[in-house]
């Protein structure tokens with residue numbers, strides 16, 4: 158019988174589920190059956206029928222095997238147990254240390270020039286962007302420009318420029334981020350939350366920003382404990398600009 162280890166697509170589905178629910182949940186009997194069937198790509202109706210047939214919540218053979226294989230997998234690769242936020246911070250700090258922040262990369266989906274329809278060229282020079290995010294706080298990412306050198310069209314994430322004039326894409330507010338300047342991006346969820354609180358008159362912007370800084374442990378002085386910036390030199394350099 159082919160189990161988890163013999164099927165990469167099952168392994169990937171299990172990784173996705175662990176990423177959503179956490180590694181500990183897989184061995185809880187109430188959830189293991191549903192997770193196994195999702196990982197195997199089974200029909201959810203079978204799950205409902207098997208629940209009706211089952212009189213106890215004990216594991217059947219397939220589930221026991223699945224839980225045992227998952228335990229072995231987690232023992233072999235303890236990295237899988239890491240929370241999503243831990244992996245994000247680790248990758249963010251690593252990319253910043255490499256001098257190429259890439260925890261979030263802001264690049265347009267546009268593939269061809271709006272004028273001449275020829276393929277756009279990716280600018281190899283990326284630009285560091287400070288990102289303000291409702292869930293993750295402030296961190297560093299990069300933005301990438303795509304160009305049509307014939308038409309002088311420069312495509313950014315959410316907008317494009319032509320002859321020095323900026324044009325916002327009609328659906329730019331549907332994106333996850335808004336490039337508010339060349340080196341700053343705001344998470345749309347943060348903007349919506351802030352706008353909502355301002356409109357109902359709950360807090361002035363200064364109070365909201367203080368609350369944001371307090372929540373993520375930013376104290377104004379990046380040398381104080383609590384700053385999430387792995388590369389303070391980079392941050393200080395940017396602050397002086």
Ligand SMILES: [Zn+2]
Pocket residue numbers: 270271272273274275305306307308309310
């Ligand atoms: Zn063009």
